[in-house]
Amino acid sequence: MDRKVVGCLGGGQLGRMLVEAANRLNIQVNFLDAPNAPAKQISAHEGHIDGSFKDRDSIKKLAGSCDVVTVEIEHVDTYVLEEISSKVAVEPSWKTIRCIQDKYAQKEHLIKNMVATAESVPISNGTRADIERVGQDLGYPFMLKSRTEAYDGRGNFPVRSEADIDAALEALGSRPLYAEKWANFKAELAVMVVKTKASTLAFPTVETVHEDSICKLVYAPARNISHSVANKAQELAKRAVACFEGRGVFGVEMFLLEDESLLVNEIAPRPHNSGHYTIEACPISQYEAHLRAILDYPIPEESLEMREPAIMLNILGGSSPDSHDQVARKALSNARTSIHLYGKGESRKGRKMGHVTVTAATMKDAEKLIQPLIDAVDEARG
Ligand code: ATP
Numbered sequence: 001m002d003r004k005v006v007g008c009l010g011g012g013q014l015g016r017m018l019v020e021a022a023n024r025l026n027i028q029v030n031f032l033d034a035p036n037a038p039a040k041q042i043s044a045h046e047g048h049i050d051g052s053f054k055d056r057d058s059i060k061k062l063a064g065s066c067d068v069v070t071v072e073i074e075h076v077d078t079y080v081l082e083e084i085s086s087k088v089a090v091e092p093s094w095k096t097i098r099c100i101q102d103k104y105a106q107k108e109h110l111i112k113n114m115v116a117t118a119e120s121v122p123i124s125n126g127t128r129a130d131i132e133r134v135g136q137d138l139g140y141p142f143m144l145k146s147r148t149e150a151y152d153g154r155g156n157f158p159v160r161s162e163a164d165i166d167a168a169l170e171a172l173g174s175r176p177l178y179a180e181k182w183a184n185f186k187a188e189l190a191v192m193v194v195k196t197k198a199s200t201l202a203f204p205t206v207e208t209v210h211e212d213s214i215c216k217l218v219y220a221p222a223r224n225i226s227h228s229v230a231n232k233a234q235e236l237a238k239r240a241v242a243c244f245e246g247r248g249v250f251g252v253e254m255f256l257l258e259d260e261s262l263l264v265n266e267i268a269p270r271p272h273n274s275g276h277y278t279i280e281a282c283p284i285s286q287y288e289a290h291l292r293a294i295l296d297y298p299i300p301e302e303s304l305e306m307r308e309p310a311i312m313l314n315i316l317g318g319s320s321p322d323s324h325d326q327v328a329r330k331a332l333s334n335a336r337t338s339i340h341l342y343g344k345g346e347s348r349k350g351r352k353m354g355h356v357t358v359t360a361a362t363m364k365d366a367e368k369l370i371q372p373l374i375d376a377v378d379e380a381r382g
């Protein structure tokens with residue numbers, strides 16, 4: 001291996017799993033984040049930078065310490081990334097991150113490139129009259145969304161009737177907004193796409209289950225869909241990612257509608273929750289694929305196929321500060337279960353504290369094995 005160094009903005013759980021993959025390949029990753037960030041806890045070297053991944057000077061310092069800069073979060077200052085891109089590689093491109101971090105701009109870009117997405121309308125002022133007009137245009141229910149800084153559903157408000165408008169404005173009124181037509185989906189699907197210098201590759205089509213707009217479970221491969229739908233989802237995801245510049249992995253979330261058509265919900269320009277299962281289920285994980293893509297190392301396509309079915313279950317902060325630990329302790333005695341705890345310290349209700357992945361010879365077996373842990377998660381939620 002050559003001795004290229006990667007610099008990463010953000011060192012949360014995605015960075016932590018990225019550095020697990022990097023360690024095996026003997027690749028150094030320098031993280032810019034707070035001193036005891038999850039990724040830094042498991043990577044001891046002098047190259048890390050303490051500071052905010054939103055801080056201009058710290059980003060410049062990181063750029064000076066590595067050969068390629070990447071991100072584990074899209075809510076970063078893309079103007080600083082643009083500036084450093086004349087001196088160091090930035091993957092994926094700052095243009096891609098700038099477009100994707102504004103969900104409405106992302107939608108416009110997808111539509112321009114003939115990628116189907118939920119109908120979206122911009123909201124310029126966010127007055128009650130504006131939102132009423134949206135309700136007349138899109139019909140009820142519709143989803144009011146923050147254009148920026150959205151994650152884990154924090155930034156979404158389902159508006160079921162005019163009676164919800166005041167509460168929606170109370171929750172989101174201070175943020176830049178747009179609205180989306182309600183997608184009556186029968187399932188949510190996701191595909192991790194790997195964009196390399198020369199090609200666009202796809203991991204299998206998985207099914208995601210959300211509760212209160214937060215991802216709870218990922219079934220890999222997706223259950224109860226035909227081969228044709230699974231292939232169509234991979235093709236749509238590849239087409240969606242191909243219209244953005246730069247290399248790396250991208251998470252593509254999709255809605256499968258009643259008539260079997262697919263809409264892209266959103267794209268993440270980085271490793272993604274729906275791809276955690278690849279660590280145990282595939283020869284190359286999404287994290288290793290990301291490193292190989294940004295460093296221009298080979299990725300044999302077969303290495304993205306699954307060895308056996310997998311189910312991933314998120315462990316969220318629950319009703320008490322140690323609820324997530326209790327779930328993890330229970331998982332220790334559960335067969336065929338891999339446990340990931342993120343080292344985030346303080347738990348908050350709904351915060352992603354860890355996850356487990358079960359793999360088995362069949363999806364039925366995996367479902368049976370994971371059920372007690374789903375029950376434990378539901379109980380911990382309180
Ligand atoms: P993430 O953590 O994935 O980045 P996010 O905060 O960006 O989440 P979205 O992906 O926009 O939020 O939405 C979260 C969930 O809310 C979706 O997975 C889906 O379950 C639901 N949802 C979002 N948009 C719509 C829509 N237009 N119609 C129906 N449900 C929706």
Ligand code: MG
Nearest residue numbers: 150151152266
């Ligand atoms: Mg999102």
Ligand code: MG
Nearest residue numbers: 152253265266
């Ligand atoms: Mg999402």
